[in-house]
Amino acid sequence: MRIDRIADTDIRFQRNGAGDRALVFVHGFLDDQYVWDAVIAELGSEGVETVHLDLAGMGERTDASGPFTLDRFASEVGAVVDVLGTPAVLIGQSMAAPVVELVAAARPERTLGLVLVSPVPLAGTRLPDEAVEPFRRLGGDPQAQRALRQQLSTGLGEADLDRLAVIGGRVRPEVVRALVDCWNAGHPDGERPSRYLGPVLAIRGADDGFVTEDMVADRVLKRFGTGEKVTVDRAGHWVHIERPAAVAALLDALLAKAHPVGDRTRSVRPQQWISAFAEKSAASFAKAFAEDVVLEGSALTRPIEGRGQVEQVMEAASDIYDSLVFTREGSSGPHTFLEWEATAFGGTQIRGVTILTKNERGRIVRAAIHHRPLGAVLRFSAELRERLRGRIDPANFLADDR
Incomplete structure (x- = not known):
């Protein structure tokens, strides 16, 4: 002592x-x-x-x-x-x-x-x-x-x-x-x-x-x-x-x-990406991104390119979640893999994996976000389309036609 x-x-x-x-x-x-x-x-x-x-x-x-x-x-x-x-x-x-x-x-x-x-x-x-x-x-x-x-x-x-x-x-x-x-x-x-x-x-x-x-x-x-x-x-x-x-x-x-003993993954470390989700602001995401960042995901029909547009999408996406917890992390070279669990739309359970690729300065140059299950992906994408109408081309998002 x-x-x-x-x-x-x-x-x-x-x-x-x-x-x-x-x-x-x-x-x-x-x-x-x-x-x-x-x-x-x-x-x-x-x-x-x-x-x-x-x-x-x-x-x-x-x-x-x-x-x-x-x-x-x-x-x-x-x-x-x-x-x-x-x-x-x-x-x-x-x-x-x-x-x-x-x-x-x-x-x-x-x-x-x-x-x-x-x-x-x-x-x-x-x-x-x-x-x-x-x-x-x-x-x-x-x-x-x-x-x-x-x-x-x-x-x-x-x-x-x-x-x-x-x-x-x-x-x-x-x-x-x-x-x-x-x-x-x-x-x-x-x-x-x-x-x-x-x-x-x-x-x-x-x-x-x-x-x-x-x-x-x-x-x-x-x-x-x-x-x-x-x-x-x-x-x-x-x-x-x-x-x-x-x-x-x-x-x-x-x-x-x-902090599981002997597991090759580990507890989620500090990083700007996680802090940005806590703050839910475009400015916070902007601090993590390189100017030429590219965003891909299961909720997108095609990649979103450029820091200005990507930060808008991420701000809107973070605000849709009722809760989001990053549960596991792994890494390989410039790539970081984050598992997460979330709820949205008043209780819909969503799970996913995010893959971040960083440049030599530690800024994110590519983010790939994969949601599941499919029904939640469709609804999430449709919600993004509506929230970003007039700012991001609606053709970038899926339609929930169920």
């Missing part, structure tokens, strides 16, 4: 183990970094470094000054991720779920996956004042905090409740109020689809009376499109403390899937 520090800040983080991947754990409301110790102890994956830290105002940083906002917390966690030097799975509990999503959206190239434990929506819980005021009054009242935790997590033992009450009781009352307003109001990015397109796992305790099943499905995972949800029995809001072995097993499974 070693302690590292972000230069010129009060941010310190604990590192355990070593490897070519990392798990970064971020605690929730009124907690500290050590709430993850039991999960870390249960992990079975090899070649993985574990990292955790205290957010400003909590844990060993109760003297920190404000502001206490999601953007501030994401900046702190992002600074830690930046110095690790390895791709990471980001794990956040409760109010930290929005934090790790913001970090992942800003650093897709460094993020192997997101694990959202008892996740508060990025858009906030939006509780009315009469419902949220009891949370604001928790500052300086360890017994009230203990009672709340016991109500929301019946699986917490007496020792756990005592320890958590001590940790939370140290948080200054004005900070408690600011934190409540932070997770209740949420972040503007929560009003639109997530900018992070990689793997997402939401873990919820079956007895959680605060983060409900509907909240996870409708207000959290729906923004990601294809995220996975797992419900853990005999656990509530602090499922990582109540059932640490179950949470650790889920993390081990995610790591095995994201």
Whole structure:
């Protein structure tokens, strides 16, 4: 175990183990970094470094000054991720779920996956004042905090409740109020689809009376499109403390899937193409393309040539997808092969392979995009034709005449 520090800040983080991947754990409301110790102890994956830290105002940083906002917390966690030097799975509990999503959206190239434990929506819980005021009054009242935790997590033992009450009781009352307003109001990015397109796992305790099943499905995972949800029995809001072995097993499974041992393919690496899909803008695609880029695909009757036209097609195409996740990557010389899974048109499943060819400067000179199944290809092409009418010759696209 070693302690590292972000230069010129009060941010310190604990590192355990070593490897070519990392798990970064971020605690929730009124907690500290050590709430993850039991999960870390249960992990079975090899070649993985574990990292955790205290957010400003909590844990060993109760003297920190404000502001206490999601953007501030994401900046702190992002600074830690930046110095690790390895791709990471980001794990956040409760109010930290929005934090790790913001970090992942800003650093897709460094993020192997997101694990959202008892996740508060990025858009906030939006509780009315009469419902949220009891949370604001928790500052300086360890017994009230203990009672709340016991109500929301019946699986917490007496020792756990005592320890958590001590940790939370140290948080200054004005900070408690600011934190409540932070997770209740949420972040503007929560009003639109997530900018992070990689793997997402939401873990919820079956007895959680605060983060409900509907909240996870409708207000959290729906923004990601294809995220996975797992419900853990005999656990509530602090499922990582109540059932640490179950949470650790889920993390081990995610790591095995994201970085298969002995596989000739690998997790998807950082590159402008993937970032452009997250941003869904022509300007972002333009940064990846050479001036003479050529686009081919199963949804096209003939190639599209030139950066100006190709970036328009790609912007329109990326906006059609409800969700898109790049799942596997391989390479050979100047060629990169990307497998992906997507949904469009309110739930139609689409799979495909993209082949990118780059020049010596790293710019894409040829992109070949192959969709399946055929019905989805026809509909996708017809939709592109309509969206690009007046800008791209309609003869470049197929007609859905089914």
